[in-house]
Amino acid sequence: MGITQFMTLGRHIIEEQSKYAGATGELSKLLHDLSLAAKVISLEVNKAGLVDIIGYTGDNNVHGEQVKKLDMLAHDMLIKAMDHGGHLCVMASEEEEDIIQIPHKFNIGKYVLLFDPLDGSSNIDANISIGTIFSIYRRVSKGDGPGTMDDCLQPGINQVAAGYVVYGSSTMLVYTAGSGVHGFTLDPAFGEFLLSHPNIQTPRKSKIYSINEGNYLYWHPGLKKYIKYCQEIDNETMRPYTSRYIGSLVSDFHRNLLKGGVFLYPENEKAPKGKLRLVYECNPIAFIAIQAGGRASDGYRSILEIKPTTLHQRSPFYAGSDNMVKKIEEYLSLYH
Ligand code: FDP
Numbered sequence: 001m002g003i004t005q006f007m008t009l010g011r012h013i014i015e016e017q018s019k020y021a022g023a024t025g026e027l028s029k030l031l032h033d034l035s036l037a038a039k040v041i042s043l044e045v046n047k048a049g050l051v052d053i054i055g056y057t058g059d060n061n062v063h064g065e066q067v068k069k070l071d072m073l074a075h076d077m078l079i080k081a082m083d084h085g086g087h088l089c090v091m092a093s094e095e096e097e098d099i100i101q102i103p104h105k106f107n108i109g110k111y112v113l114l115f116d117p118l119d120g121s122s123n124i125d126a127n128i129s130i131g132t133i134f135s136i137y138r139r140v141s142k143g144d145g146p147g148t149m150d151d152c153l154q155p156g157i158n159q160v161a162a163g164y165v166v167y168g169s170s171t172m173l174v175y176t177a178g179s180g181v182h183g184f185t186l187d188p189a190f191g192e193f194l195l196s197h198p199n200i201q202t203p204r205k206s207k208i209y210s211i212n213e214g215n216y217l218y219w220h221p222g223l224k225k226y227i228k229y230c231q232e233i234d235n236e237t238m239r240p241y242t243s244r245y246i247g248s249l250v251s252d253f254h255r256n257l258l259k260g261g262v263f264l265y266p267e268n269e270k271a272p273k274g275k276l277r278l279v280y281e282c283n284p285i286a287f288i289a290i291q292a293g294g295r296a297s298d299g300y301r302s303i304l305e306i307k308p309t310t311l312h313q314r315s316p317f318y319a320g321s322d323n324m325v326k327k328i329e330e331y332l333s334l335y336h
Pocket residue numbers: 118119120121122123212247248249250275276277281
């Protein structure tokens with residue numbers, strides 16, 4: 001797909017919003033503010049090889065992992081871009097243990113923003129694509145005061161919008177507000193996101209599977225059998241499938257969304273709940289997968305049905321083409 005018409009992200013959001021009677025325009029403004037943050041992060045990511053920005057800050061994040069400077073920069077940038085628009089009542093970031101309140105001096109709005117500022121960050125030093133993931137909900141707490149933890153712990157089915165930015169060979173922003181998935185490529189000359197991938201539907205004929213096979217010995221028996229199934233020869237189902245794994249969720253998912261395939265991060269003996277975070281990674285990616293005609297599951301139920309109990313909880317995650325995710329669910333329930 002190429003750029004077919006000169007449709008900026010800003011114009012697209014406004015046109016989408018006009019389809020909903022009673023829309024106030026707040027969500028559009030929120031998405032616009034997010035796209036500004038994405039442009040700044042994109043610039044910083046591109047500069048990473050040039051300036052003294054790569055490397056560790058020396059701190060550990062809430063998961064006990066070493067924090068890299070660029071993660072914190074993206075985290076700070078998003079807060080700075082989003083805290084004063086008057087659209088949000090609370091935020092939460094994968095890089096911060098607790099919820100993030102809107103400073104008293106700014107207006108409080110009706111939306112909730114959850115984000116993973118820089119996903120796949122272990123790849124930064126190697127110049128491999130990384131991404132920002134975001135998820136937007138309406139507040140559920142009463143009144144118009146500061147938002148609460150309950151606002152952040154909603155099941156993914158309540159998402160109003162979600163998306164990601166992939167900082168790859170070009171920077172792309174992909175989002176859904178519940179009526180299809182749309183992809184925009186950042187034109188570095190104009191500094192604008194232009195519609196390049198309208199109405200993305202993931203191909204029904206799919207043959208890519210993406211998983212860290214190094215964990216094979218720790219997997220569920222059903223999953224071991226499923227991966228063997230992927231490697232068998234069968235012309236009708238286009239097997240053997242192709243294995244592709246970058247180790248950067250946004251990039252792996254984005255490739256599979258466009259080409260057809262499945263991303264797997266299962267539970268294993270070392271990580272009984274898997275690795276990925278439900279509210280920052282699984283829910284937004286699941287919303288996009290489903291809107292693009294795909295499926296997302298923890299192996300047994302839709303990701304979007306899970307009610308989070310803590311901000312940083314993890315979940316096994318299978319997302320991508322409908323037929324492939326269904327097959328994984330079948331194998332997991334058949335073999336124990
Ligand atoms: P990273 O640790 O580099 O931030 O959840 C984070 C994540 O990357 C995902 O982006 C990626 O898909 C996954 O972890 C990779 O994990 P493995 O190294 O265990 O394969």
